[in-house]
Amino acid sequence: MNSSRQPHTTDTAAAAGPRGAAFLLAQIGAHAAERFAERVGHLGLTPADVGLLRMIAGRPGRSQRALAEDLGVVPSRVVTLIDGLEGLVERRRSAEDRRNYELHLTAEGGRTLGAVSRAAAAHEDALLAALDPDQRALLLGLLERVAAEQELTPGVHPGYRARG
Amino acid sequence: MNSSRQPHTTDTAAAAGPRGAAFLLAQIGAHAAERFAERVGHLGLTPADVGLLRMIAGRPGRSQRALAEDLGVVPSRVVTLIDGLEGLVERRRSAEDRRNYELHLTAEGGRTLGAVSRAAAAHEDALLAALDPDQRALLLGLLERVAAEQELTPGVHPGYRARG
DNA sequence: TATTGTTATACTCTATAACTATA
DNA sequence: TATAGTTATAGAGTATAACAATA
Numbered sequence: 001m002n003s004s005r006q007p008h009t010t011d012t013a014a015a016a017g018p019r020g021a022a023f024l025l026a027q028i029g030a031h032a033a034e035r036f037a038e039r040v041g042h043l044g045l046t047p048a049d050v051g052l053l054r055m056i057a058g059r060p061g062r063s064q065r066a067l068a069e070d071l072g073v074v075p076s077r078v079v080t081l082i083d084g085l086e087g088l089v090e091r092r093r094s095a096e097d098r099r100n101y102e103l104h105l106t107a108e109g110g111r112t113l114g115a116v117s118r119a120a121a122a123h124e125d126a127l128l129a130a131l132d133p134d135q136r137a138l139l140l141g142l143l144e145r146v147a148a149e150q151e152l153t154p155g156v157h158p159g160y161r162a163r164g
Numbered sequence: 165m166n167s168s169r170q171p172h173t174t175d176t177a178a179a180a181g182p183r184g185a186a187f188l189l190a191q192i193g194a195h196a197a198e199r200f201a202e203r204v205g206h207l208g209l210t211p212a213d214v215g216l217l218r219m220i221a222g223r224p225g226r227s228q229r230a231l232a233e234d235l236g237v238v239p240s241r242v243v244t245l246i247d248g249l250e251g252l253v254e255r256r257r258s259a260e261d262r263r264n265y266e267l268h269l270t271a272e273g274g275r276t277l278g279a280v281s282r283a284a285a286a287h288e289d290a291l292l293a294a295l296d297p298d299q300r301a302l303l304l305g306l307l308e309r310v311a312a313e314q315e316l317t318p319g320v321h322p323g324y325r326a327r328g
Numbered sequence: 329t330a331t332t333g334t335t336a337t338a339c340t341c342t343a344t345a346a347c348t349a350t351a
Numbered sequence: 352t353a354t355a356g357t358t359a360t361a362g363a364g365t366a367t368a369a370c371a372a373t374a
Binding site: 017018019020021022023024025026027028029030031032033036054116117120121123124127128129130131135136138139140142143144145146147148149150152154155156157 | 319
């Protein structure tokens with residue numbers, strides 16, 4: 001809209017930009033994370049809390065250091081996260097090596113995780129309201145292929161590092 | 165794994181949790197955003213910068229306040245963002261109302277946006293490496309339906325608020 | 329008095345590094 | 352000396368609020 005040559009305008013090269021699948025994935029993904037954060041926020045949890053609870057439930061007895069590695073965060077952050085889960089997670093000193101803790105869910109932690117699962121189911125349903133069951137299955141299959149090829153660790157996503 | 169009743173374990177209700185489409189969307193979305201950030205980082209830009217450039221290119225002459233609204237951020241943040249786009253974006257005082265600026269891309273800004281588009285195309289291709297052209301089209305269609313039903317504004321996503 | 333853009337301040341979040349205890 | 356966990360400090364990033372110019 002000005003000088004001699006027009007380096008571009010919104011031409012062909014822009015096709016993969018804000019209208020491509022990659023952009024939509026990022027946009028919908030961020031939206032999904034926000035909505036999920038709202039839902040678990042009603043339970044007094046952040047998405048990071050949920051990730052931690054799930055990880056502990058899946059493999060009880062792990063140390064904080066092991067969790068830090070799996071989450072891709074620094075050990076000191078795990079301290080803060082677990083401090084915020086008072087009453088849901090229990091720290092037991094290991095008998096074998098009393099330097100580290102073994103992490104377990106309390107009974108209330110288990111109930112809370114159940115509530116999280118119900119929230120996740122409602123979230124899933126609301127997010128995919130536009131699709132019928134067949135389409136949902138189709139989408140799931142495509143996403144699984146992409147996730148596997150991109151070598152994304154099942155059950156953990158970078159968003160665990162923040163959000164509220 | 166302990167007391168009387170087992171409130172849950174990893175039973176049916178957890179089905180929509182870390183294995184559902186909503187979770188995968190959030191996970192892949194965050195991954196996509198990170199990879200895109202890396203690519204445009206080589207151009208000296210953040211994803212937020214890119215969003216701003218695209219928005220200005222799409223509708224030149226807008227004011228900073230208008231952009232702030234569309235991006236969903238506070239006006240003072242737009243000041244910071246535009247300050248970081250020295251040489252790519254031009255502020256022209258409006259003749260009609262000299263309080264506000266009219267924002268335009270410079271020639272270099274246009275060239276940079278062209279480079280961004282090429283980066284986005286490469287990003288798209290790498291992210292969807294697991295899918296053939298038909299599957300990509302299928303995925304795109306499904307995502308478009310979801311985005312429309314969720315009333316996501318085309319071209320802007322919440323991730324513009326941060327990242328690097 | 330209301331509005332655009334700017335600057336100054338405060339707040340939140342996270343990582344880095346120093347520290348304690350166990351080994 | 353090395354490692355698990357904790358605490359203290361500092362850094363990045365963002366919003367809130369006070370400010371100057373124009374209407």
